[in-house]
Amino acid sequence: MKTSTPTSTNKLLVSAIVFLTFTAVLMSSLLFTSCTDSTEVAFDETSLIERIESATDKQVVAIEDLPTATSAALSSDYLDSYFVSAELAPGLGYRVVASTDNLERTEQTSDVFFTLDGNRLSDDREASRRRRNRCFQFVFPITFIMPDDTSITLESRDDWVLIRTWYADNPDANERPELVFPVDIMFEDGEVQTIVDLEELREVKSACREDRNRRRCFRLNLPLTFFMPDNSTITVEERDDWSLLREYYIANPDDVGTKPELVFPVDATYRDGSVVTFNNENEMLAAREECRDN
Template identity: 40%
Template structure:
């Protein structure tokens, strides 16, 4: 009888041991899978937002990016210098750049990639990659760096000096400031003197007039802080500039409040109900 009780206790102990072991193995397996699996989100915009807001971000070297991401940077961001690359675990990568050539020189740019290196795009944000430029800044010109040092660029090759400065100052998060006045040359050879940053912004805006339609006033835009700006005429664009002057750390662009009306060069108008319809209108120009 005693032997039977002993065997029963041993059997129960063995079963309990196996159950605990199985439970531990299941927990470890689940944890391992959770830590190493890529987070999947419905669209690029959500994934970009998750990368930006991730609490688990680490600085990495550009060499550590997937090959497809490095190829994209070389092809689509050839006018930009990389100054910071971060990895958001299980989400993807954010690459911060500074434009070193063309009419957008000294401006910030950003690129986002998923964990496999696929380029991510968000139509609600400024276009990544090469930005439309109908003129270039005439050499030589100078820029003031965030530490107040001045770099003079005598030719296109000197843009490497800006890359080298950011490589030597990895904690810098401010863009260079152009030293005015500068001269810009348009594609037809016309040269214009630019005396301030606002004049440069206006000249860049002029590069966009090649689209085949304009927005019909009045219309409204939602700013990144969810405030609404109503534009009753083209002169009201200064309201947007003032908002960004008051919020210097914000890079997201305004969102149109739909529906809006657009007017084509031939005088016909069309109502646009969403961003996809607006993109279709642009593609058909």
């Protein structure tokens, strides 16, 4: 009986099939292991956060005594924040309260969690994400008046570090900076709204938390005239003229926090295009309240 010998071509074909089969098995194994490891890491971090949070024997620690690695968090996701207090859950990790001067954030404070080595834990829980969410975005530049009455202007988001640097250079300062109004804010769809004072900004954030429409149901029509705290007047003829009010407060830092007085009567346009006249502040405030109720 004559036995056939595989040709070189057949040998190469068999080798290729064996190699491809081995590669497929190896890649499947690595993919499964990678996915499993990733899931376990995410689960372990969430579990550790919950254990730190629920620990009953947490000890208060000074911010300066936190592991050096925690400062890296302030250089990334928390560029606009500062640490105000910290607790150690023995054998588990740290719970640190971070606060921010960035009024874009839904909440002013939030918790940040670290391992014993100072590595930040990823807190992907829904409640935590909501606290760090941006309700809107500032249209830069924006200006802050510092406790020593100097001003710092942020030209971009990266400039939040200027606020932190000022406090590092002035460790005895206890007051936080004051945002100079008016400011422009931008919503997700690109619409820009001018906010005249802190009260109006708080209304926008309240609507954000309650998941209702953050846009005003009416806007005041230009021109508008304001009495300033020094009894001078500023008239806003066009959108760019809002900067005149900011310039006033930068030049008069002691007046920051004192809102300008709008001169009535003023006309306002509702979302449906209808125009009304407000003869005094009470009429305008009543209209705003009706908007919130609806």
